[in-house]
Structures are given as structure tokens and as C-alpha cells.
Amino acid sequence: MELLWMIATVLFLYSSLSFLWKAFDCRRNQNCYLLDYVCYKPSDDRKLSTELCSDVIKRNKRLSMPDYKFLLKVVVNSGISEETYGPRSIIEGREESPTLDDCDDEVDDCMYSTLDKLFHRTGISPGDVDVLVVNISMFAPAPSLTSTIVNRYKMREDVKTFNLSGMGCSASPIAIDLVNNVFETRKRTLAVVITSESIAPNWYCGTDKSMMLGNCLFRSGGCSFMLTNDPSLKHRAKMRLKCLVRAHSGANDDAYSCAMQKEDTDGRVGFHLSKSLPKVAVRAFTENLQTLAPKVLPVGELALYVIRGLRHRLRRSKETKAYAGKAVRVNFKSGVEHFCLHTGGAAVIDAVGSALGLNKYDVEPARMTLHRWGNTSASSLWYVLGYMEAKKRLRRKDRVLMLSFGAGFKCNSCLWEVLRDLEDGGAWEDCIQAYPPQSLVNPFMNKFGWVSEA
Amino acid sequence: MRAVPLPRFLSSVKLGYLNVVNHLLAFPIIPVMVAVLLQVLELGPDELIAHWRSLGIDTIHALCTIFTVVVVATAYFMSRPRPVYLVDHACFRPPRTFRVPFATFFEHASLVPFFDEKSVRFQVRILESSGLGEETCLPLANRYIPPCPSTEAACAEARLVIFSAIDELIAKTGLKPRDVDILVVNCSLFSPTPSLSAMIVNKYKMRSNIMSFNLSGMGCSAGLISIDLARSLLQAHPNSYALVVSTEIITPNFYAGNQRSMLLPNCLFRMGAAAVLLSNSRREEDRAKYRLLHVVRTHEGADDRAYRCVYEEEDGEGNSGINLSKELMTVAAEALRANITAVGSLVLPVTEQLRFLASLVARRLLGARGGKPYIPDFKRAFEHLCIHAGGRAVIDELQRSLGLPAALVEASRMTLHRFGNTSSSSLWYELAYIEAKGRMRRGDRVWMIGFGSGFKCNSAVWRCLRAPKAPVDGPWSDCIHRYPVHVPEMVKLL
Numbered sequence: 001m002e003l004l005w006m007i008a009t010v011l012f013l014y015s016s017l018s019f020l021w022k023a024f025d026c027r028r029n030q031n032c033y034l035l036d037y038v039c040y041k042p043s044d045d046r047k048l049s050t051e052l053c054s055d056v057i058k059r060n061k062r063l064s065m066p067d068y069k070f071l072l073k074v075v076v077n078s079g080i081s082e083e084t085y086g087p088r089s090i091i092e093g094r095e096e097s098p099t100l101d102d103c104d105d106e107v108d109d110c111m112y113s114t115l116d117k118l119f120h121r122t123g124i125s126p127g128d129v130d131v132l133v134v135n136i137s138m139f140a141p142a143p144s145l146t147s148t149i150v151n152r153y154k155m156r157e158d159v160k161t162f163n164l165s166g167m168g169c170s171a172s173p174i175a176i177d178l179v180n181n182v183f184e185t186r187k188r189t190l191a192v193v194i195t196s197e198s199i200a201p202n203w204y205c206g207t208d209k210s211m212m213l214g215n216c217l218f219r220s221g222g223c224s225f226m227l228t229n230d231p232s233l234k235h236r237a238k239m240r241l242k243c244l245v246r247a248h249s250g251a252n253d254d255a256y257s258c259a260m261q262k263e264d265t266d267g268r269v270g271f272h273l274s275k276s277l278p279k280v281a282v283r284a285f286t287e288n289l290q291t292l293a294p295k296v297l298p299v300g301e302l303a304l305y306v307i308r309g310l311r312h313r314l315r316r317s318k319e320t321k322a323y324a325g326k327a328v329r330v331n332f333k334s335g336v337e338h339f340c341l342h343t344g345g346a347a348v349i350d351a352v353g354s355a356l357g358l359n360k361y362d363v364e365p366a367r368m369t370l371h372r373w374g375n376t377s378a379s380s381l382w383y384v385l386g387y388m389e390a391k392k393r394l395r396r397k398d399r400v401l402m403l404s405f406g407a408g409f410k411c412n413s414c415l416w417e418v419l420r421d422l423e424d425g426g427a428w429e430d431c432i433q434a435y436p437p438q439s440l441v442n443p444f445m446n447k448f449g450w451v452s453e454a
Numbered sequence: 455m456r457a458v459p460l461p462r463f464l465s466s467v468k469l470g471y472l473n474v475v476n477h478l479l480a481f482p483i484i485p486v487m488v489a490v491l492l493q494v495l496e497l498g499p500d501e502l503i504a505h506w507r508s509l510g511i512d513t514i515h516a517l518c519t520i521f522t523v524v525v526v527a528t529a530y531f532m533s534r535p536r537p538v539y540l541v542d543h544a545c546f547r548p549p550r551t552f553r554v555p556f557a558t559f560f561e562h563a564s565l566v567p568f569f570d571e572k573s574v575r576f577q578v579r580i581l582e583s584s585g586l587g588e589e590t591c592l593p594l595a596n597r598y599i600p601p602c603p604s605t606e607a608a609c610a611e612a613r614l615v616i617f618s619a620i621d622e623l624i625a626k627t628g629l630k631p632r633d634v635d636i637l638v639v640n641c642s643l644f645s646p647t648p649s650l651s652a653m654i655v656n657k658y659k660m661r662s663n664i665m666s667f668n669l670s671g672m673g674c675s676a677g678l679i680s681i682d683l684a685r686s687l688l689q690a691h692p693n694s695y696a697l698v699v700s701t702e703i704i705t706p707n708f709y710a711g712n713q714r715s716m717l718l719p720n721c722l723f724r725m726g727a728a729a730v731l732l733s734n735s736r737r738e739e740d741r742a743k744y745r746l747l748h749v750v751r752t753h754e755g756a757d758d759r760a761y762r763c764v765y766e767e768e769d770g771e772g773n774s775g776i777n778l779s780k781e782l783m784t785v786a787a788e789a790l791r792a793n794i795t796a797v798g799s800l801v802l803p804v805t806e807q808l809r810f811l812a813s814l815v816a817r818r819l820l821g822a823r824g825g826k827p828y829i830p831d832f833k834r835a836f837e838h839l840c841i842h843a844g845g846r847a848v849i850d851e852l853q854r855s856l857g858l859p860a861a862l863v864e865a866s867r868m869t870l871h872r873f874g875n876t877s878s879s880s881l882w883y884e885l886a887y888i889e890a891k892g893r894m895r896r897g898d899r900v901w902m903i904g905f906g907s908g909f910k911c912n913s914a915v916w917r918c919l920r921a922p923k924a925p926v927d928g929p930w931s932d933c934i935h936r937y938p939v940h941v942p943e944m945v946k947l948l
Binding site: 005007011012015016019023099100101137138140141142143144145146147148150151154155156157158159160161162163164165166167168174177178181182184185246247248249250251252253256259260261262263267269271287291407408409410 | 483486487490509522523526529530535604605606609642643645646647648649650651652653655656658659660661662663664665666667668669670671672673679682683686687689690691751752753754755756757758761764765766767768772774776792796907908909910
């Protein structure tokens with residue numbers, strides 16, 4: 001009888017210990033590690049110089065001289081260099097009638113070249129991938145691009161694929177959110193995410209100014225990255241995800257319609273960017289920061305913010321004129337060392353930088369990315385990260401904040417912790433020495449500078 | 455780091471084996487616990503009290519032990535995966551004005567300038583033997599001569615079908631849009647920017663911290679992919695509501711050429727949409743209709759033949775459309791076999807699994823002499839079946855290869871007849887049929903099978919918690935009394 005009591009006690013202890021181990025094991029698996037990322041570098045024959053842009057614009061016979069001047073002005077003042085890339089169909093003169101093959105080729109080239117490098121660098125075989133996510137906003141053929149990748153790399157039957165589409169320039173954090181949620185339900189899982197944009201089928205051939213801006217700013221680019229929650233791969237990981245915040249202001253009609261794909265009055269499809277875009281972006285940005293700040297900033301800074309806010313209110317109630325319009329700023333640099341800002345445009349970068357209290361050094365990676373690669377939509381954050389890494393700025397325990405905006409209107413952000421000193425050149429390897437350049441002014445300013453006058 | 459992929463024969467039993475191994479340690483414990491219990495029962499109350507006193511446990515020890523047991527038990531139950539409930543579902547009910555009887559279809563095809571006479575006759579012949587009825591619906595843009603597949607028309611169709619389904623779901627469940635935490639939308643062939651999920655957030659003024667995802671290009675099986683994604687999200691977020699919207703927008707996908715293999719979608723695809731409310735909140739256990747038991751996904755894209763069998767491409771004249779290859783049925787059957795094997799090991803009774811395994815081993819070792827492949831009796835695992843209503847040929851093939859009685863495929867056939875191939879939402883119309891017929895009982899298990907481009911075959915298994923009370927309000931409420939109908943092999947039009 002005593003023996004049985006003893007056995008019962010042992011079993012009870014065993015079940016408690018195994019439960020505790022299970023709980024501990026679950027916690028171990030809740031981390032999302034970034035193993036590696038590869039940014040897409042198209043071939044040099046796809047470079048879009050300002051001169052080439054000018055030729056492409058001239059080909060659109062529907063445009064009048066003022067339209068032509070407006071577009072050229074946008075290109076010249078955009079902060080984009082001569083080194084950015086465009087799809088082959090546009091360079092070869094087929095921008096008005098791209099075929100399905102053109103669209104497939106543009107996207108396949110990006111996906112395959114980055115994935116080949118990613119698998120090679122990590123040493124992980126495609127057969128080990130458990131989750132595959134592709135986000136390309138403006139091109140979604142059937143079968144999906146995830147199926148194209150499964151076919152090309154002969155992935156397993158039980159691979160979970162998700163093809164996100166229509167989610168705009170802020171889709172990178174959305175894809176990470178998806179993977180992070182899947183990680184919570186499965187142990188030791190490996191995920192590959194490909195983020196890019198399709199320019200070829202979305203060239204606007206009409207005369208509506210609000211839709212022509214997309215033509216001037218969007219450029220070819222993409223990134224593939226690998227995530228895992230397997231603790232045994234932690235020593236190889238570059239960064240760990242600390243938090244992710246999504247803010248969707250689509251409930252507001254202005255926000256929903258400020259960046260929208262639709263037809264112009266002549267029935268041509270284009271991407272409309274409305275004048276209320278900056279205001280909408282600010283609102284979405286504020287909403288995101290309100291949730292992000294308590295998760296990211298140290299308690300001291302939050303307390304200081306509250307105190308400054310109270311003092312500001314007290315002073316404002318006494319001396320309304322002197323303090324009207326002066327907002328209380330939070331110092332994000334107390335909780336974040338590096339900022340990956342979406343390269344939506346020079347104005348966007350400057351506005352966000354100023355709102356966060358950043359200096360020239362902090363916004364340099366975003367500005368340089370815009371200069372070298374243009375607005376590559378959802379993958380721009382990864383080029384900015386690549387710049388920081390190539391410049392050897394990322395040290396162990398540094399925190400990196402990725403912030404992006406996109407159609408919907410969404411503002412999404414995620415905070416990473418760097419796990420080891422990073423020194424990869426990546427896509428910037430051959431040109432990082434030349435950055436930052438002496439001047440960001442377009443070299444064709446002389447030739448096309450006349451567009452800025454009159 | 456990871457195992458070499460098993461040959462298919464072995465991987466087909468892997469899941470069942472894993473189930474046993476995961477609970478291996480529980481097996482020896484059970485007889486021991488039974489022995490202890492028997493010993494305790496043999497003793498009389500006095501002896502028990504004497505034993506108890508001899509252990510020398512005082513009140514404090516006893517309280518600590520009880521406390522530990524309670525804490526561990528609570529924590530254990532709280533750490534288990536949260537159940538996912540299907541609170542309710544609603545489908546788009548197309549208005550009569552959208553109906554396209556065969557004669558209308560034929561007239562329209564004859565009048566549009568794209569089709570030559572051969573193509574018109576071919577489409578009509580397909581329609582005649584398709585299993586579709588006279589009440590299926592096409593969007594207005596496709597009815598113009600010629601059709602005008604503009605982005606605006608496509609958005610209008612999207613708003614009509616999606617908002618109708620969601621409005622009906624809100625009316626049925628009393629859902630407040632601001633309570634939705636997760637939104638997953640799938641629409642394969644139309645993906646505007648901002649996405650359809652953003653369109654829904656805008657219309658219903660949903661919260662700014664909503665987790666929204668828009669899946670596209672994933673084919674007719676995408677409805678179950680969305681359910682899978684919603685399930686993962688619900689397991690990571692307690693007390694949440696997920697709204698899953700599955701649809702296919704027909705407007706932009708009219709094929710305006712003459713290649714036969716690309717004309718089939720014109721004949722078969724019809725308007726439809728479904729909205730499903732999932733939750734993991736314990737509050738919903740009282741009124742939820744179903745509980746999600748399993749989702750199994752199979753992707754055959756590694757095989758080139760499977761990858762290319764449903765393929766969007768341009769024909770010789772630059773018209774884009776979906777090309778359905780002649781090998782579609784073979785590929786579908788293979789994908790289904792792979793998926794069923796995985797599902798079977800989760801749901802079939804042990805005897806069926808053992809018989810299936812024995813047959814597999816025999817065939818492996820003895821080749822054809824090992825006997826015919828044993829087809830497990832799935833009727834023992836499910837009461838109801840919803841097979842994607844891809845087309846008559848697909849349903850026939852599945853019925854034949856799985857040995858299913860006509861009653862089990864009735865929902866699929868009747869949905870194909872009444873609504874046509876509505877792509878990812880067809881499974882929900884079929885479930886609505888079974889409910890409208892009053893056949894759903896508490897405890898019944900439903901197996902949903904979807905397949906589509908990729909080539910993917912996905913399954914979901916549900917258990918009914920609460921049978922819907924008749925008469926059931928849904929897409930079938932105005933016509934269920936006429937069903938089932940006999941669907942002839944061929945309906946002669948020309």
C-alpha cells in the first residue's frame with residue numbers, strides 16, 4: 001500500500017514537472033527571430049535615369065506641356081538618383097500594354113534571385129520551410145505567387161502558404177504579424193517572407209495629375225527574409241522581434257480614399273494620391289505612436305512626458321498666446337537607437353523625422369535609400385536596414401524601429417532588438433562607400449532645372 | 455536539423471503514429487492509477503482513516519498539497535489550445551435580376567463580338583452538361599454587350615456581395631463591427647489597393663487595431679486557408695472575434711477569346727460570397743453552431759503538372775483568362791488522396807486506420823497482388839460532407855473514388871445547380887443547404903473539402919454544437935422546398 005502511495009506521489013510530481021517544462025518550453029518558442037534578409041538588386045540594364053524617365057513621359061502623347069513639366073519637376077525634385085531600377089517592360093517601351101509575361105518576369109526575377117541567395121546564405125533548404133508568405137500589393141495572378149515559389153523550389157506538401165495582396169506600402173509589418181501569430185501555435189517553425197511590388201502592370205497612361213505621382217516615385221525592389229521561433233537557431237539570428245503595432249484608420253472615409261487604385265475620367269486605371277494624404281498620414285501615425293510609445297519607451301521617459309504635458313497645460317491655461325501650437329514632444333531616441341522609415345518621399349521622411357525628434361544622422365539611412373533605390377513600396381524598410389548594416393551602425397542590443405505607411409490607410413511599426421554586431425554589405429555592398437554623397441541634387445538639374453521655374 | 459522528407463507511403467501513417475507517440479507516456483500511467491484506485495476501494499473507511507493518520511500529514515501540508523494541485527490543474531487547462539467556435543455564417547443571396555438562364559447565356563455569347571460560332575456552341579455544350587441550373591447569377595457588368603470589366607464595376611460587385619453577406623451575418627448574430635478583432639478576406643481574382651479588407655473596415659467603421667489580412671490568388675480552396683489563418687490568430691489572442699469573408703469577384707475575369715481550355719470559367723463561375731463569424735470566447739460556447747476540430751492543408755505545387763493545371767495566362771491574341779488543363783481531374787484526385795490520408799489519421803476510427811495501413815503495407819510489399827487499395831469508410835467519421843462545387847465532373851469523380859452514397863454529395867450537387875461554382879464560398883452554401891434541409895443534428899461532424907489552383911486541397915472538420923432551428927433563414931429559404939432536384943446528364947438547349 002505504501003508503495004502505491006509512493007508511486008502516486010511520484011506520478012503527481014512528474015506531471016507537475018512536465019507541465020512546468022511545457023510552460024517553459026512554450027515561452028521559449030514565443031520569440032520571433034530574423035535569421036537573415038536579402039534585398040533585391042536588379043541588373044544594371046534596368047536602371048532608370050532621369051533622361052530615360054523624360055523619354056518615357058514624352059511617349060505619352062496625351063500629356064500636354066504643363067503636364068510634362070509637372071512630371072519632370074516631380075522626378076527632378078524627388079531626391080531619387082540615376083541609379084534606381086524600373087521594370088523591363090517600361091524601359092523597352094511597352095509601358096502602355098504590358099503582357100502577363102512581363103508582369104510574371106518582373107516579379108519572378110525578384111523572388112528567385114533573393115530566395116536563391118537567402119537559402120544559400122542561411123544554409124537552410126527549401127524543403128525545411130514551414131510557412132511561406134508573399135506580399136505583393138498590385139499583382140495577384142492565379143495560381144498565386146506562393147504556389148509559383150512552391151513549384152520552383154519543390155517545397156513540402158504541408159507548407160502553409162499565404163498570399164497577401166492589396167495591403168499597400170505598409171505590408172511588411174503585416175506579413176511579420178501573420179508569421180508571428182502562426183509561431184504562437186507551432187513550435188520550431190521556419191518561415192520565409194517575400195515582399196515586393198509590381199510596377200509593370202500598374203503604369204498610369206492618363207493625364208490625371210494625382211495618379212501620375214506614382215509613376216514618378218515607385219521603383220523596382222524587393223526583399224526576402226527568413227523568420228523562425230526555433231530557439232536552437234538563436235545564435236545565428238540577426239535580430240529578435242520585440243513588439244509590433246498596427247493602426248488602421250480605414251474607418252475614416254478620407255483615410256480610406258486618400259491612396260486608392262481607381263479609374264480616371266477616361267477609364268484608365270491609376271493609383272490616386274489625394275491632397276489630404278499628409279493629414280491622414282499624420283493621424284494614422286499619431287494613433288500608432290500612442291500604442292507604440294508605452295511599449296517601446298523606458299518608464300522614465302514616459303513619466304517625463306506626462307510631467308511635461310501637465311506643465312504645458314498649466315502654462316497654456318495661463319498664457320495662451322505664448323504656448324499655443326507648441327506640442328509636447330516625446331524623445332523616441334531614449335528607447336530606440338535606429339529608425340527605418342518608409343521611403344515614401346523626401347517630404348514624408350522629413351515630416352516623420354521631425355515628428356520623432358530625429359536629426360540628420362537618424363534620417364540619413366531613409367534619405368539615402370530613397371536616393372539609391374527610390375520608393376520600393378513595402379520592401380523599402382529592408383533597404384534602409386541594409387544601409388544601417390552596411391554602415392556598421394547595428395551593434396548588439398541596439399533597438400531598431402521600422403515604421404511604414406500605406407493605402408488603407410495604415411501605419412504599422414515593429415521594434416527589433418539586434419542580437420549581434422552586424423556587418424553585411426548586402427545590396428549596398430558595391431556603393432556604400434559613396435554614401436552619403438556630397439549632394440542629393442539631381443545631376444540633370446541644369447538640363448531640366450527650367451521646369452522648376454514658371 | 456530536419457528529417458529527410460518521408461516517402462509518401464510512410465508519411466501517410468506519420469500523423470497517426472505521432473498521435474500515439476505524443477501520448478505514449480500516458481499509457482503506462484493509466485493501469486497504475488487504476489491499480490491504486492482499486493486498492494483504495496478495497497480498504498474499509500476505518501482502515502483508510504488509519505492509513506491517512508499514519509502518514510502524519512497535518513492541516514498545513516494538506517492545504518499546500520490541495521493548493522498546488524488546484525494551481526497546476528488550472529494552469530494546465532488554461533494552457534490548452536483554445537477551442538475555435540463558428541458562431542454563425544451567412545451567404546450572399548443574389549437578387550433575381552442577376553439570374554442568367556441558359557437562354558440568356560447563349561444569347562449574350564452570340565451577341566458579343568469576341569466569340570466565333572464554334573466558341574459559342576462549345577460554351578453552350580459545356581453549360582448543358584455542367585450541372586448548373588437556370589437560376590445562377592452573373593454580375594451586371596458581365597451582361598453588357600460587350601462586357602465592361604472596369605475596376606469600378608468590380609468594386610461595385612464586391613460591395614454588393616460582401617456587404618450583403620456581412621449585413622446578414624450581423625442581423626443573425628447581433629455582432630457589433632467594433633467588436634471584430636480579426637478580419638480575413640479572400641478573393642482570388644480581384645485585388646484592388648486598398649484591399650477588400652480595408653473596404654470592409656471603412657464601410658463598417660471597425661477599430662483601428664484590427665488585425666486584417668487580405669489573401670488573393672489562392673484559388674477556390676482559399677476559404678479554408680482563411681479559416682486556418684483565423685484559427686492561428688484566435689489561438690494567439692484570447693477572447694476574440696474573427697470575421698472571415700470568402701468571395702470571388704466575377705467582373706474582371708470575363709474571358710474574351712476563343713481558346714477552349716480558357717472558356718470553361720465563363721460557363722461555370724458565378725457570383726457568391728460568404729461571411730463567417732469565428733470566436734474563441736467562452737461566452738460564445740452557448741450559442742455557437744459549430745466547433746472547429748481540424749484544418750489540414752495539402753499543397754501539390756511542387757509537381758509541375760499540378761502547378762500548371764489551373765493557370766492564368768494570355769492566349770495567342772493577348773486575352774487573359776484561366777486555362778484549365780485536361781489533367782485537372784487526375785491532379786485533383788491525387789491532391790485529394792494526399793489530403794484525405796492526412797485527415798483520415800485524425801478522424802477515422804482506429805479499426806479503419808489499421809485496415810487502411812494493412813492494405814497500404816500489403817500493396818507496398820506485394821505490389822498489385824496485395825489486393826485493391828482499401829478505401830476507408832468515411833461515413834463512419836462524418837455525417838455530412840461539403841465538397842467544393844467545382845463542376846459536375848469533379849463531384850462525380852469524388853463520389854466514385856471515395857465510394858460515397860448520393861445522399862452525401864447531394865449538398866454539393868444542389869449548390870452547383872442553384873448557385874453555380876461560387877469558388878471559395880461554395881462550401882458555405884452547401885452547409886446552408888444541409889441546415890435548411892433540417893438534416894444537421896447536435897454532435898454531427900461535417901467535413902469540408904476545398905481544392906483549387908496551386909494545386910491545393912484543403913479540408914476542415916467541424917462538429918455541430920447546436921442544430922439550427924427550422925425554418926432556417928439563409929440563401930436557400932426561398933427555394934429549399936423544391937430541392938433536391940434531379941440534375942439530368944444533359945439539358946438540351948441547342
